[in-house]
Amino acid sequence: MSSLPLEMIAEILCRLQAKELLCCRSVSKPWCALIDGPNFVKLHLKHSVDTSSNLYIILRTTSHVHYMSFDENLVLNDCVTLKELNHPLMCYNHGIKVLGSVNGLLCISNVVDDIAVWNPSIRKHRVVPFLPIELKRYFGTEISWPRVILHSITCLSSVFALIFFSIMTMRKNVYSKHDTMISYLLLVGAVLLDCHSITVLLLSDWAVIWFTSNKVKGASRYRINCLSPLLSLCRKRKRWSRSMGQHLLTSAPSNKPVKELREQYFAWELNSHSRVDVSNALKELIFEQVMGKRSGHDPRTSGFNVLELLTERGVDPPRRKTCFDKLGWSVAGVEFTESLLIWHVAK
């Protein structure tokens, strides 16, 4: 039997479902190249749209995604069968969001703002890279295991101190009334402080990421599920709030001369520590810069050093304008706040 040319094969294959096409990829090399090619993808999509085939309804409950084939169930018979789709993001029951869909692709996100583009028909997904702009806050709330242990020890010890003290004073009161009251106040204060820091720790990004990561399994998973409504309530504020903190120069470690200069030249601004909204254009600029920086300093390589990254602050623009030799002193040799002020004055 003579074999058909590939363009005629394409016309036949575009009538098959995605699952069958995945099998057909292993028929031969030309077939695999044909099915993977962008033209065939378009042809298959066009045929599906023209003939209203491959239609699915996606239904979402809090943490599960279901699908229902449109042509099989609704048209042919009245019975509705829902099938579950295993979505690729970690969520337990923190909830999964479907941000949108186009041409059979779904965009989904979970409680820690992981975003993935997902093709349920071929069960493949790509996680959108973690926005580097969020790194700053992530660094700020970074907590390590020693800190967790330290927190628990201090919390436990103050609780025990309080219990022992109350038992002691109940049996035989050797101290004066004032002494007892002051000791109680101090101990209760310490317990409250420790409880607060533990709560902060539990609600931090680090904890959420740890909870949703693979390591937690079985019984502890059940406990986390109880926590989840609390978590989602406390995490109303997005990690990237679309606003920026204004830098307060007076709070910087630099001393008198800076403060005097500031009062002289910028009496009307920089007085308050406030947040301002960031426009999309500025956000894009920041994003580009951070991406550029990241490509230069990959944390996975051995020579990565955060301090080295910080000393580069402000070096780039003069270098790009090829006047680093003349103006380099204003950024490289001095403290960052001073350098900022110099450039402000120059402007």
Added chain:
Amino acid sequence: MSSSAENPTLTAEITKPSTEIATETAQSAKKITLKTSDDQIFEVEESVAMEFATVKSFFEDAPSSTDTVPLPNVPAKPFSQVIEFCKEQIKFKANPDETEKKRSNSEFVKEKTNEDLVEMIPVANYLEIKDLLDVLNQAVADRIQNRSVEYVRSFFGIDNDFTSEEEALLREEHAWAFEDVDED
């Protein structure tokens, strides 16, 4: 349900023009001679030949031509089956009945072997008969649907040019897709 309720009025409107066409074809009954690649001569009624877009454009370019039309890419065996299909189609042109047309198309396809179908596709493609091409493509798709890779290869006469490692890798990538495949 609603379409069948509308049908009586539709057919009533169409009866008149359809009889006109019938008398017209009877009057002219012009035959067109077509020569296939293996030198077989087919005499086909003009109305049937006009279903082939390629032949139609041949006569549009040279209206007065009475010569035999050469069809260099068309072997005789699948061509005779194509003519059979087009003769059926012409009936529905005068009297469009979608359900009846579908039934006749599926019957046409049902009695053909796999080989017949695959041989007819290039012919339908060359003669630019869109309806037939649609029917054939769908029929072939239905026949290879949910079948094993080996079956698809033998269906189209394709040699496996993957090494066993490459093929295993491809299967592993989407192992779930190879489950629940029909037996050959």
